[in-house]
Amino acid sequence: MKGALTSFVLCFSAVSSAEVVSFSREVAPILQRQCVGCHKEGKAKGKYRLDTYGQLRKELEPGDLETELFHRVTTDDEEERMPVDADPLGDHEINVIRRWIVEGAGYDGEDPDALLSAIIPLQDHPQAPSSYPRPLGVTAMVFGPHGRKLYTGGYHEILVWDPESGALLDRIPNNGQRSYGLALSPDGKMLAAATGDPGRAGEVRVFHAQSGRVLATPFRGDDTLLAVDFSPDGRVLAFGGVDGKLRLFQAETWTEGFAVSSHSDWLTALSWSREGDQIATASRDKTAKVYEANTGKRVSTFSGHSEAVRGIAFHSNGKEVLSAGDHGHLFVWGSENGKKIADRAKFDNPVLRFMAGPKGFFATTSGGVVAQFNAENQKRLREFRVVSQTGAEAPTVSSCACWESLLAVGTLDGRVLIFDTETGQQRTIFVAKP
DSSP states (O other), X not given: OHHHHHXXXXXHHHXXXXXXXXXXXXXXXXXXXXXXXXXXTTEEGGGOOOSBHHHHGGGOOTTOOOSHHHHHHHOSOTTTOSSTTSXXXXXXXXXXXXXXXXXXXXXXXXXXXXXXXXXXXXXXXXXXXXXXXXXXXXXXXXXOGGGOOEEEEOSSEEEEEOTTTOOEEEEEESOOSEEXXXXXXXXXXXXXXXXXXXXXEEEEEEEETTTOOEEEEEEEESSOEEEEEEOTTSSEEEEEETTOOEEEEEXXXXXXXXXXXXXXXXXXXXXXXXXXXXXXXXXXXXXXXXXXXXXXXXXXXXXXOSSOEEEEEEOTTSSEEEEEETTOEEEEEETTXXXXXXXXXXXXXXXXXXXXXXXXXXXXXXXXXXXXXXXXXXXXXXXXXXXXXXXXXXXXXXXXXXXXXXXXXXXXXXXXXXXXXXXXXXXXXXXXXX
8 A cells, every 4th residue: 555655656646747837827926026017018127028929039038048037037247247236036936937948938818918906817915914013095986875984905904994983994904905996886886996016016906895895907007006996887997006007997797898008207187078978187297188988099188287196087068178287286177289378276285196086176285285186176275284184294185086065085094084074073983904
């Protein structure tokens, strides 16, 4: 019996050692983790792009270990070695790549031009710590149905709060590292998160808002996603981020409608028209644009901003768009022609967040201030102020959300404040930390 068992183990070991290295399961994760941050579309150091199998194959030949690419990851010369300014690849990682090349550099995905991040088998995200050692900046938030819940981004999770008391109601796990945008479908059933690990990976994940169950991960990319929102009818999900592209997915099937190379720099914010027939985008490339939502055709471009544009919103009349950004101006311009109509406000410092709500428009600026503007003519109504806890400089406002007369404000020091937009009074304040 012992001899038979020994023979079985030896036979199994021989079969295992003969298995061909999987590109999607073994090689792609190494490249995504160690290389893609510096060698991808729009950021190809040394003119190397390693973000797709098709691009990678241009840098090597099957069976040939004398290529520039393999030399770069194995050399002891710190001036030539990749990754630059980081620890060299480990012996196991190098052996995986070596075996894969020797075995023929095969591909086990479907589309050789798909991003590596999209072909790597989907895995659960790390579990969040039971208690955070320190507060995280509140970089994304959205109210739940009827304003009874407030969702905020945590570390690999979404936190659910009671906006009246500040009590932690629930924790939705299995999310990207940090959330930079959250959106609730109009029927309140789906919660979408735009997430990322800067310079490494990003994704859009959709959850069942009540149970926290993952419904879909419609997109995985090489860098952070910054903005996400459902169309007014809930049938389409739009999102964008560091790669500057605007993507629209059908919410019933989670298939891509279109992807537009909208901007030459980060897509920082987006906004749907009330009818859902157009979508506006803001970018760090100093432009704001409007697109047809069913075709992706560009309708107009507004180039009046002299610095990065951080926020954008349609006027309820559908004919005007408001945008603001680093130079502090709040511009109104025509959605059909991109021509400036008015300069409604000038702040002394950048406007980092700008959004439309039921009670008007809201813009954040330095000193922990959120300014409210009338919906029709954008006259300034009042200001909501976040006071420093220590007497030092007031914290930066990093996110906002509205529900009827409630305004939620999140800060980089981890606090959430709830204001009443009709009275201007602060109703609740709490630290968004489990």
